[in-house]
Amino acid sequence: xxxxxxxxxxxxxxxxxxxxxxxxxxxxxxxxxxxxxxxxxxxxxxxxxxxxxxxxxxxxxxxxxxxxxxxxxxxxxxxxxxxxxxxxxxxxxxxxxxxxxxxxxxxxxxxxxxxxxxxxxxxxx
Numbered sequence: 001x002x003x004x005x006x007x008x009x010x011x012x013x014x015x016x017x018x019x020x021x022x023x024x025x026x027x028x029x030x031x032x033x034x035x036x037x038x039x040x041x042x043x044x045x046x047x048x049x050x051x052x053x054x055x056x057x058x059x060x061x062x063x064x065x066x067x068x069x070x071x072x073x074x075x076x077x078x079x080x081x082x083x084x085x086x087x088x089x090x091x092x093x094x095x096x097x098x099x100x101x102x103x104x105x106x107x108x109x110x111x112x113x114x115x116x117x118x119x120x121x122x123x124x125x
Contacts, residue, residue, distance in 0.1 A: 024083060027104035027111055036082055039107050043125040047109075055125055085112060 024036075032039065043057045057065040064074040064087070073090035079099065088097045103119060104111035110122040 025102055025104055029104075029106055032106070034107060036078065036105060039105050040078075040085070040110065042107070044110055044122040045125050047121040047123045056122075 037060065041058055041060045043055050045053045045055055055067055058076050059065060062075045062077055064071045064076055071089075075088045077086050077088070078084070079086055082102075084099045084101050086097055086099045088095060090096075098114075100112035100114050100120075102111070103113050104121075108124045110124075111119055112122070113119045
């Protein structure tokens with residue numbers, strides 16, 4: 001009987017420690033059964049936009065589609081630690097990369113903080 005109680009206490013402590021650990025993104029989620037790629041690869045719109053909003057789709061192959069048109073020379077990728085979303089745009093021989101910190105990534109929300117500290121909240125379409 002004492003061993004069952006001991007085991008139960010250890011199990012409760014282990015579960016509590018698992019769920020109280022920090023997630024990768026400051027605004028969550030703490031835990032997800034879907035991979036980061038599976039959560040981010042979808043169509044996104046600005047959550048504050050009310051009409052005629054641009055729809056940006058991040059595809060699994062790294063390409064970007066805006067309003068149904070594939071952007072030639074545009075690619076997205078996670079940073080090596082998967083804390084940032086990096087977008088690379090190539091026009092001719094000039095390539096520009098922008099990086100935004102991901103603060104929330106769920107199947108329905110993608111919140112990005114730019115270098116100036118402005119947070120853009122996007123929702124899945």
